[in-house]
Amino acid sequence: MTTTDPATPSAAEPQAANVMREFTFPLPRLLKRAPEWVRIGGVLLLLSLVALWVRTRYIGGQFWMDEGITVGISSHSLSSIPGILRMDGAPPLFYMLLHIWMQMVGNGEAATHWLSEIFAALTVPVGYWAGRTIAGKRAALMCATLFAFNAFLDYYSLETRMYTLMALLGLLATIGFINGFVYRRRAYVILFSIAQALMFYTHAWAIYFAAGSVISLVLLWKISGEDIRKGLIKDALMAYVGAVVVFLPWLPNFIFQAIHTAAPWDTKPRFGAPIQIAQSVFGGASITVILLLAAGVGYSPLASRSARVTREAKVTLMLFTLFFVTLLLAWAGSQVTPAWVVRYFAPVVAPMLILVAIGMSRAGVIGAIAIVFTIGFMIRPSAFEPKYKSDMQDIAGEMKPLIHKGDLVIIGQPESTPLAYYYLPGGLKWSSTIGPVKDPTSMNWVDAMKRYRAANPDKVLTQELNSLKPGQQVLFIRPMTEGVANWKAPWTSLVRRRSAQWGAILHADKQLKPEAWAPHNYRGSCCIADAAVLYKKVR
Amino acid sequence: MSRVAQVAVTVGLMAVLLSACGISAKPPAGTANISKSPNYHGLVDEPWTQQVKCLKSDHVKFREYLTANEKLPSIQIGSLPTGPTIIFEPTPGAAQDVQIQGGAQGAEVIGSAVLYPNQAANKLLTTVEACTSVDVSG
Numbered sequence: 046m047t048t049t050d051p052a053t054p055s056a057a058e059p060q061a062a063n064v065m066r067e068f069t070f071p072l073p074r075l076l077k078r079a080p081e082w083v084r085i086g087g088v089l090l091l092l093s094l095v096a097l098w099v100r101t102r103y104i105g106g107q108f109w110m111d112e113g114i115t116v117g118i119s120s121h122s123l124s125s126i127p128g129i130l131r132m133d134g135a136p137p138l139f140y141m142l143l144h145i146w147m148q149m150v151g152n153g154e155a156a157t158h159w160l161s162e163i164f165a166a167l168t169v170p171v172g173y174w175a176g177r178t179i180a181g182k183r184a185a186l187m188c189a190t191l192f193a194f195n196a197f198l199d200y201y202s203l204e205t206r207m208y209t210l211m212a213l214l215g216l217l218a219t220i221g222f223i224n225g226f227v228y229r230r231r232a233y234v235i236l237f238s239i240a241q242a243l244m245f246y247t248h249a250w251a252i253y254f255a256a257g258s259v260i261s262l263v264l265l266w267k268i269s270g271e272d273i274r275k276g277l278i279k280d281a282l283m284a285y286v287g288a289v290v291v292f293l294p295w296l297p298n299f300i301f302q303a304i305h306t307a308a309p310w311d312t313k314p315r316f317g318a319p320i321q322i323a324q325s326v327f328g329g330a331s332i333t334v335i336l337l338l339a340a341g342v343g344y345s346p347l348a349s350r351s352a353r354v355t356r357e358a359k360v361t362l363m364l365f366t367l368f369f370v371t372l373l374l375a376w377a378g379s380q381v382t383p384a385w386v387v388r389y390f391a392p393v394v395a396p397m398l399i400l401v402a403i404g405m406s407r408a409g410v411i412g413a414i415a416i417v418f419t420i421g422f423m424i425r426p427s428a429f430e431p432k433y434k435s436d437m438q439d440i441a442g443e444m445k446p447l448i449h450k451g452d453l454v455i456i457g458q459p460e461s462t463p464l465a466y467y468y469l470p471g472g473l474k475w476s477s478t479i480g481p482v483k484d485p486t487s488m489n490w491v492d493a494m495k496r497y498r499a500a501n502p503d504k505v506l507t508q509e510l511n512s513l514k515p516g517q518q519v520l521f522i523r524p525m526t527e528g529v530a531n532w533k534a535p536w537t538s539l540v541r542r543r544s545a546q547w548g549a550i551l552h553a554d555k556q557l558k559p560e561a562w563a564p565h566n567y568r569g570s571c572c573i574a575d576a577a578v579l580y581k582k583v584r
Numbered sequence: 585m586s587r588v589a590q591v592a593v594t595v596g597l598m599a600v601l602l603s604a605c606g607i608s609a610k611p612p613a614g615t616a617n618i619s620k621s622p623n624y625h626g627l628v629d630e631p632w633t634q635q636v637k638c639l640k641s642d643h644v645k646f647r648e649y650l651t652a653n654e655k656l657p658s659i660q661i662g663s664l665p666t667g668p669t670i671i672f673e674p675t676p677g678a679a680q681d682v683q684i685q686g687g688a689q690g691a692e693v694i695g696s697a698v699l700y701p702n703q704a705a706n707k708l709l710t711t712v713e714a715c716t717s718v719d720v721s722g
Contacts, residue, residue: 521689523683525680525683525684525693526692526693526694527676527679527680527693527694527695527696527720527722528676528695528720528721528722529694529695529717529720529721529722530722532694533717538710538713541692541694541713542692542701542709542713544692545689545690545691545692545699545700545701546690546701548688548689548690548691549689549690549691549700549701549702550690551689552689552690553690559686562684562685562686563684564684567680567684576683576684576686578686578689
């Protein structure tokens with residue numbers, strides 16, 4: 046067991062020989078003669094390219110609801126994005142980066158997905174850095190491979206949302222935390238502080254990660270000797286105060302959002318979290334079992350009494366508590382205000398993968414076999430990337446020749462308005478089942494549940510219909526609700542009901558005649574799909 | 585009786601005999617009455633079994649019926665226009681199809697059920713939605 050610098054190979058690999066049969070990867074003579082940085086660089090480049098190839102098979106796939114909102118908000122000027130986000134509920138970093146990105150490459154699906162792709166691709170070399178600084182070269186290569194072939198990053202690299210950025214920041218924060226606080230390399234404390242501050246500006250789950258890291262630090266303090274304790278509190282205070290100071294300008298918005306926006310579309314989580322993690326982070330039960338078994342073998346020497354007090358054991362414990370306590374706090378918090386969906390796991394992907402990679406790197410040939418299985422499982426492009434996320438693009442394509450300027454579009458699910466706005470032609474009037482829509486590029490979540498309950502379908506819709514002249518049309522787009530999982534929450538169950546109530550009024554209105562419906566070809570969708578009927582006002 | 589008439593009567597009687605005319609059910613060889621056959625295991629799989637159980641446990645008044653044209657299994661909660669109506673399509677895909685084509689604009693699609701809220705009160709509707717969702721996956 047070692048407590049020396051893990052960046053040196055001698056410190057990283059001493060356990061493996063004791064535990065399992067060792068393996069070496071046979072290299073051609075030409076490569077053996079090449080400098081290490083060339084070999085490592087070549088491996089990282091290859092991993093990144095293969096990961097990019099896998100992750101870009103459906104890069105041009107259509108948006109779903111959340112991406113419509115993200116692109117819609119980011120299409121506003123940089124200075125107005127924070128004000129719009131105050132009503133949405135998210136912090137601004139990703140939206141501002143996306144705004145700049147869209148100025149350069151456009152707002153198409155492939156163009157915006159590339160931003161998420163880049164953040165996901167960066168996790169490969171940064172993952173190597175994590176493994177190298179925390180546990181040596183072999184762990185570094187395992188780490189880079191796990192980040193290159195990962196279900197969570199595969200899925201969200203094709204989504205114009207902040208989740209791959211959050212995963213990358215979570216990775217940087219983990220590197221900073223372990224190196225800065227466990228190995229006491231003080232420069233890394235600054236990295237942790239910056240990464241944590243950026244996480245605050247990226248997604249609300251940064252709060253849970255910060256709280257998880259504080260609890261981990263307290264635990265570290267309790268189990269450590271003077272070598273780690275010395276200056277730990279001072280460094281920790283500096284890191285957290287620094288991050289909070291950077292976050293201060295956004296704090297009033299954050300408090301407002303916490304009080305008024307929340308996530309009424311979500312439900313309280315139960316005890317399925319391990320299954321969710323196995324599926325969404327690792328890619329399924331089989332691969333999770335393989336990875337955990339291999340990592341378990343690698344960590345088995347830590348079970349001995351003497352090994353438990355080593356710095357290596359502390360690193361293992363900290364990586365575990367970083368993700369476990371974060372998830373535990375988020376789970377508990379979601380019992381009060383639900384905010385638990387698998388995409389929010391982004392900040393804990395890194396500590397989980399690093400923990401598994403280090404274990405595997407110490408499992409000798411078993412770790413090597415597990416990594417081969419991982420690549421085999423994950424290399425199929427169709428396995429974890431959604432081919433069809435929604436059908437709004439098809440609906441808009443079918444309706445475009447039929448719909449005219451000044452026609453009214455009514456959206457059954459209010460938060461789908463930006464998605465429909467993205468795909469439908471300009472010059473239309475917008476409304477949703479919560480009422481008239483002033484800005485169809487964003488969703489106003491402020492006290493949304495209260496406003497939605499109060500929105501009387503008869504009253505709201507009658508006003509809308511009376512404003513139309515004969516010959517004008519109404520396009521009613523509503524979600525398909527045949528499955529129950531998406532429609533259990535207070536918000537979504539009301540969306541389903543309101544859509545039916547609005548549909549009933551439109552159907553019964555003698556002034557309206559159905560003209561067309563869409564989609565004529567529905568291929569299914571991973572997320573939420575819609576159906577649309579076009580009516581013409583005949584008198 | 586002429587020879588032609590004799591042949592006609594004989595052929596007619598044979599036809600009646602072969603077609604087993606006059607016997608209500610045509611039993612397989614060696615079986616007297618099919619309704620008593622031990623091999624009869626058919627059973628109608630009503631789509632509303634779980635929903636009916638749920639509605640009963642919630643003390644909701646309802647009646648089952650078949651729709652006039654397509655004979656689709658249906659449930660009427662209370663009475664129209666205030667009671668919701670549930671019509672069961674054969675599959676969730678069929679229910680989805682009805683919605684896509686604008687055939688159920690006033691309805692919520694839950695699994696294979698097409699639930700018309702009508703003018704039901706929110707409380708009743710919440711109960712009916714919950715019961716309709718029983719056993720629905722996805």
